[in-house]
Amino acid sequence: MSRRTAFAIQFAVTLLACAFLLVPAILSILAGVTVNYFQGILASGVTLKWVGQVWELYSDTIWRSMGIAFGCLIITAIIGIPAAYGLNRFPGRLSRIVEEFVSLPLSIPGLALALALLQLYGTIKGFRLSFWFILVGHVLYTLPFMIRSVLAVFSTIDLQSLEEGAASLGASSWQRFKDIALPNAWPGILAGALTVVTLSIGEFNLTWMLHTPLTKTLPVGLADSYASMRLEIASAYTLVFFVMIVPLLAAMLWASNRAQSIGKPS
Amino acid sequence: MTGTELQLLGCAKTFAGDTKALLPTDLVVKPGEILGLLGPSGCGKTTMLRIMAGLETPDSGGKILFDDEDVTKVPIEHRSIGMVFQSYALFPNMSVQQNVGYGLKVRGISGSERDDRVNEVMSFCRLDGLADRAINQLSGGQRQRVALARAVAPRPRVLLLDEPLSALDAALRDTLRDELAVILRGLSMTAVFVTHDQSEAMAIADTIAVMRAGRIEQRAAPEVLYRDPQTDFVASFVGGANRLSGRFENGQLHLEGGTLKTGIEGQQPDHIFIRQEDIRITNPDGASLRGKVIGRVYLGTHTKLTISGVCEAPLMVTLQGADAPKIGDLVGLDIPANSLIHF
Amino acid sequence: MFVFLCFLPLLIFSLAFLALPLVRLVSASVGGEQGWLIYAEIVSNPRYMQSLLDTVLVSLAVTIAAVLIATTAALFLTHNRFPGRSVLIASLTFPLAFPGVVIGFLIILLGGRQGLVNTISSNIFDTRIVFAYSMIGLFFGYLYFSIPRVLLTVMATAEKLDPALVEAARSLGAAPLQVLRDVTLPGLAPALIASGAIAFATAMGAFGTAFTLATNIDVLPMVIYTEFTLSANIAMASALSVLLGLVTWALLMFARSLTGTSIAASG
Numbered sequence: 001m002s003r004r005t006a007f008a009i010q011f012a013v014t015l016l017a018c019a020f021l022l023v024p025a026i027l028s029i030l031a032g033v034t035v036n037y038f039q040g041i042l043a044s045g046v047t048l049k050w051v052g053q054v055w056e057l058y059s060d061t062i063w064r065s066m067g068i069a070f071g072c073l074i075i076t077a078i079i080g081i082p083a084a085y086g087l088n089r090f091p092g093r094l095s096r097i098v099e100e101f102v103s104l105p106l107s108i109p110g111l112a113l114a115l116a117l118l119q120l121y122g123t124i125k126g127f128r129l130s131f132w133f134i135l136v137g138h139v140l141y142t143l144p145f146m147i148r149s150v151l152a153v154f155s156t157i158d159l160q161s162l163e164e165g166a167a168s169l170g171a172s173s174w175q176r177f178k179d180i181a182l183p184n185a186w187p188g189i190l191a192g193a194l195t196v197v198t199l200s201i202g203e204f205n206l207t208w209m210l211h212t213p214l215t216k217t218l219p220v221g222l223a224d225s226y227a228s229m230r231l232e233i234a235s236a237y238t239l240v241f242f243v244m245i246v247p248l249l250a251a252m253l254w255a256s257n258r259a260q261s262i263g264k265p266s
Numbered sequence: 267m268t269g270t271e272l273q274l275l276g277c278a279k280t281f282a283g284d285t286k287a288l289l290p291t292d293l294v295v296k297p298g299e300i301l302g303l304l305g306p307s308g309c310g311k312t313t314m315l316r317i318m319a320g321l322e323t324p325d326s327g328g329k330i331l332f333d334d335e336d337v338t339k340v341p342i343e344h345r346s347i348g349m350v351f352q353s354y355a356l357f358p359n360m361s362v363q364q365n366v367g368y369g370l371k372v373r374g375i376s377g378s379e380r381d382d383r384v385n386e387v388m389s390f391c392r393l394d395g396l397a398d399r400a401i402n403q404l405s406g407g408q409r410q411r412v413a414l415a416r417a418v419a420p421r422p423r424v425l426l427l428d429e430p431l432s433a434l435d436a437a438l439r440d441t442l443r444d445e446l447a448v449i450l451r452g453l454s455m456t457a458v459f460v461t462h463d464q465s466e467a468m469a470i471a472d473t474i475a476v477m478r479a480g481r482i483e484q485r486a487a488p489e490v491l492y493r494d495p496q497t498d499f500v501a502s503f504v505g506g507a508n509r510l511s512g513r514f515e516n517g518q519l520h521l522e523g524g525t526l527k528t529g530i531e532g533q534q535p536d537h538i539f540i541r542q543e544d545i546r547i548t549n550p551d552g553a554s555l556r557g558k559v560i561g562r563v564y565l566g567t568h569t570k571l572t573i574s575g576v577c578e579a580p581l582m583v584t585l586q587g588a589d590a591p592k593i594g595d596l597v598g599l600d601i602p603a604n605s606l607i608h609f
Numbered sequence: 610m611f612v613f614l615c616f617l618p619l620l621i622f623s624l625a626f627l628a629l630p631l632v633r634l635v636s637a638s639v640g641g642e643q644g645w646l647i648y649a650e651i652v653s654n655p656r657y658m659q660s661l662l663d664t665v666l667v668s669l670a671v672t673i674a675a676v677l678i679a680t681t682a683a684l685f686l687t688h689n690r691f692p693g694r695s696v697l698i699a700s701l702t703f704p705l706a707f708p709g710v711v712i713g714f715l716i717i718l719l720g721g722r723q724g725l726v727n728t729i730s731s732n733i734f735d736t737r738i739v740f741a742y743s744m745i746g747l748f749f750g751y752l753y754f755s756i757p758r759v760l761l762t763v764m765a766t767a768e769k770l771d772p773a774l775v776e777a778a779r780s781l782g783a784a785p786l787q788v789l790r791d792v793t794l795p796g797l798a799p800a801l802i803a804s805g806a807i808a809f810a811t812a813m814g815a816f817g818t819a820f821t822l823a824t825n826i827d828v829l830p831m832v833i834y835t836e837f838t839l840s841a842n843i844a845m846a847s848a849l850s851v852l853l854g855l856v857t858w859a860l861l862m863f864a865r866s867l868t869g870t871s872i873a874a875s876g
Contacts, residue, residue: 223710342780
């Protein structure tokens with residue numbers, strides 16, 4: 001095979017893959033601003049009417065998703081950052097087992113985790129019916145990402161030496177954590193935080209099982225609209241979701257790349 | 267001598283953004299000659315090597331000839347060159363034997379013919395007994411020899427080496443440098459290697475091309491380069507010679523630390539240099555040239571002194587033996603007129 | 610002491626919301642009349658086994674397709690620099706955070722009754738092509754969210770490969786396909802195994818896409834969902850969940866032991 005043919009094949013596959021991912025998303029965006037999808041956007045015209053209806057019908061799910069994402073960020077930070085610090089300070093068999101265990105939600109399907117939570121806590125009505133129940137599910141799923149992101153930065157900056165340096169100057173454990181570990185872990189915390197928020201806003205597998213009619217999140221609302229609303233409204237709702245998630249995703253990828261390039265010469 | 271004659275005709279390389287990595291250059295490497303391309307980083311030596319290899323194409327107008335064949339447009343895989351990379355680039359998924367035999371394998375040579383050649387090259391490069399080792403089980407020196415064996419196994423027309431010793435630590439480098447010189451000479455193959463280390467170039471090469479800013483400054487045998495540098499850059503980069511800058515009058519050079527009889531008649535030369543080992547230390551009393559020792563490094567076989575107050579830049583002096591002056595001592599300097607390099 | 614305090618929030622949370630619920634899940638699975646025999650019943654029940662087989666097959670097909678397509682694109686994007694390259698990379702990674710439901714909807718827009726493909730084929734060729742509401746639709750849905758994941762992993766590894774390795778192979782006379790086979794693909798192997806395992810495990814456990822496409826696609830997560838909500842067969846739903854969790858977890862552990870890197874499913 002000549003170099004030129006190989007290039008052409010690779011280029012074609014890349015473009016086809018792009019088209020496969022882009023075309024449905026563009027269809028959805030267009031459908032969300034078309035007056036009547038079956039007549040077509042050219043025949044019926046452009047409108048923001050559907051976006052407006054989505055806002056009336058579903059704005060509560062958008063606010064709830066943002067609230068849960070924010071709560072999830074706070075809790076994963078409170079649990080995850082000290083945990084990553086501890087895992088780095090005491091690298092050993094026990095730490096590895098702990099890390100493995102809390103990473104289980106990455107390899108077990110959300111559906112199974114949701115069933116487990118439901119059966120243990122489903123009968124505690126005050127908890128089951130509140131958004132805290134969903135929040136717990138989201139923290140369970142996103143926590144490993146926060147821990148890994150912070151842990152990765154700790155191991156590339158050689159925290160061990162920095163800590164010993166600070167200790168030789170007389171800093172206490174808490175001072176070392178606050179003055180040395182936290183500031184240096186910032187790129188990892190940022191990347192972890194953006195990952196947590198992005199994943200929380202898009203989470204469906206767990207949430208679908210854990211939600212109640214009064215605690216619908218954005219993706220649950222989406223599933224609801226796909227089943228029961230006209231195509232234009234479902235599309236407009238999807239458009240709103242895109243507008244929220246795509247910038248977050250871009251920021252997340254940027255922050256992750258930045259965190260990974262620590263310690264490498266630029 | 268056997269081997270291929272390598273010629274570059276008007277080869278230049280301009281990279282995106284109009285960076286001129288290599289100015290138009292002509293160069294002939296005779297069959298079996300070992301040429302060293304010596305220069306600081308960014309001088310164009312690696313670009314020139316990659317043009318020879320076929321990893322870069324020269325700007326239009328440039329030509330590369332192997333004997334009489336124009337290979338300018340021949341891609342690297344059909345050019346029949348052997349290349350030793352700076353990082354060695356050994357294939358981690360293959361054993362030593364598989365690495366060395368790879369060039370034969372892709373040429374469709376199999377069976378006993380391949381095995382014989384691999385064994386021959388491996389024993390020539392002192393790799394006996396390592397055939398089945400994984401790459402990550404090798405020492406730095408072994409890796410270097412595997413890279414060399416792999417490059418020469420398919421009997422390339424030209425062997426190209428990119429900084430073949432720079433990946434090794436300093437302690438190993440001197441031994442392996444001498445070993446590499448012996449192996450390369452034994453191959454009697456046209457070879458070009460790139461280095462930034464003048465002692466490496468001197469130890470290995472038949473001739474050295476000293477490069478700076480995309481040009482070859484001087485091309486000569488090592489002893490000629492050292493004894494008779496043609497440019498101030500060659501004098502300071504190759505020999506580490508001291509530049510003597512001062513006022514020239516009637517054959518005398520007036521320096522900060524005194525006066526020097528140069529024996530040079532007529533006009534003032536552009537550059538006057540003196541090599542480190544040609545300076546002798548004398549008693550300061552009554553000496554016509556004096557300075558103060560501000561640095562002293564004892565290196566066993568010799569001692570390196572840094573002396574200030576002689577001319578603008580501190581003077582570097584290499585002394586044999588251990589009874590050298592101490593830091594802070596005032597010393598006289600005897601610079602023999604016939605050791606001066608001037609042009 | 611301070612380090613113990615650092616672990617405390619994690620230990621409390623994981624114990625309460627991970628360890629105990631998982632124990633409860635296992636005990637619920639054997640809490641029915643059959644006890645532990647419920648696992649034997651899964652193996653002997655053709656419907657469950659068929660569903661497991663279908664799930665494995667569609668996941669396997671998606672994994673192979675995603676690895677082939679994404680690796681080709683990743684190598685192309687790593688080795689070539691051209692204007693618009695970053696636009697291509699962006700278009701290949703933006704669905705990374707889309708949940709399965711949204712992807713199901715997008716597949717319906719593409720291959721549903723009013724989808725683009727059907728509209729074009731009906732108007733031009735006078736044939737109806739509807740594939741969204743079946744295993745084919747599911748395949749495309751899983752492919753949709755696997756491509757970005759595999760692409761990012763492979764690209765990250767491809768960019769770290771020493772370019773001198775390829776140059777060395779070429780200097781020894783290797784043709785492009787030989788370079789690919791002998792140098793590039795072996796160098797990418799850990800990334801291919803890791804991203805393939807993630808794609809497979811994610812497809813095995815995915816729920817949202819099948820849920821949106823049709824309720825009668827009998828992949829394992831859908832069966833679990835139906836058992837739990839419609840049949841209220843808690844023990845069976847739990848047992849199938851335990852089985853599914855074990856399979857995906859074991860697979861990812863195995864892939865990790867091959868590659869030495871830590872990998873995770875998501876979605």
